[in-house]
Amino acid sequence: MLKSSILELSQRQNAAGRRYIKWVVHEIQNDPTKWNKNGISWNEQYVNNNIESAKNMPIVVQFLDYNMSEPWGHGYLSEIKDNEPVFEDSVVVGVTDNAYVDNVEVNGKTIRALIAEGYIFEQRYSAFVDWLKGEMFDGNLPETSVEIGKKKDSSNEVIIYDGGWKEKGRVPMIYDYSGSAILGIEPSDDNAVLLELNNRTHKEKKMDKTENALIVELNNKIETKTNEINSLTNKIGSLEKTISEKETEISELNSTLTNEKNKSLEENEKLNVEINSTKTALQERESEIASLTSEINELKAFKKSTEDKELVAELNNSLARYTDKEKEAAKEKIETFSAEPSREKMVTILSEINSYITKTILEQRESKNNKTELNSAADVYGDILELNNNGDKMPYEDLY
Structure with a gap:
């Protein structure tokens, strides 16, 4: 069967x-x-x-x-x-x-x-x-x-x-x-x-199988498994010891890290206090600088306004000696001068007027067929003196 x-x-x-x-x-x-x-x-x-x-x-x-x-x-x-x-x-x-x-x-x-x-x-x-x-x-x-x-x-x-x-x-x-x-x-x-x-x-x-044979077989298997369990138990004991050592190391490291962290926090707190103090001082300085800058700008504006008025007055004083026709030579520059006065512009205006006067004198002299040498400074200046409508002699330095 x-x-x-x-x-x-x-x-x-x-x-x-x-x-x-x-x-x-x-x-x-x-x-x-x-x-x-x-x-x-x-x-x-x-x-x-x-x-x-x-x-x-x-x-x-x-x-x-x-x-x-x-x-x-x-x-x-x-x-x-x-x-x-x-x-x-x-x-x-x-x-x-x-x-x-x-x-x-x-x-x-x-x-x-x-x-x-x-x-x-x-x-x-x-x-x-x-x-x-x-x-x-x-x-x-x-x-x-x-x-x-x-x-x-x-x-x-x-x-x-x-x-x-x-x-x-x-x-x-x-x-x-x-x-x-x-x-x-x-x-x-x-x-x-x-x-x-x-x-x-x-x-x-x-x-x-007889009971004794079965018991022997079972005992052998139990012994084998017991040995395996004992071996595993020993390994577990060794691992537990290693784990305990590692846990001690970790605890020490954590303690060290905690101390260093606390020390670092204290230092950071001190630095933050210093930084905040420095920021406050810097803000105060910036406020002072802003105030001074505002005052300086006001003074600069006042100074420029005063200087502009003086330049306008000086130009008007210089133009007073010229006729309206002579001032026509620099009319546009004269009209825009008061908007943005400068000494350079004033010199340019006077130079253009004087150039116009000089040109006019030369044209008049040529028209009279004056035979005086063109290079004679005395004759040229003589003509200039004659053309002064005010009847006064014009200083040489005012021509240029």
């Missing part, structure tokens, strides 16, 4: 974080004279009658190690509550998606069996999936074990067997599939271990 085992662990994922899996739930004997070592004989009709309960049943594992990589059994059965088993240390690692009856070849032999398909939560149990892949790669197909119980929401308080319960050849007729466990131990027979819950009987099957 064949063991119930995992047939396929696919590389594909039918959804994110889920690993497809296919396995034999149990063999179907279809003959009450044939049974597994648990005394169970499965009938295909009854299997099909109850097959819906196999869909969505949990895939469970009792992990042997804290890394949750290697399975052991169904889990510790802590109590029976309302005729339902309570497993304290097994976890759900996946769920059954589909279940059907079919012929399947296992280890070179074709059997009639209940086959299930589903998926494992790989994102949460990646180490376990790695263990499964490793076992199957080595040709060690992990065994599975089905769990059944009383029919839910029925008047039956127990599993109903065709012909009643018996030690050998009992045929489950009315029941529910409640779970399928992936095992890491050898089952009690060639088929998967079957865990039954019945109010009349509850047996825990023995394993092929």
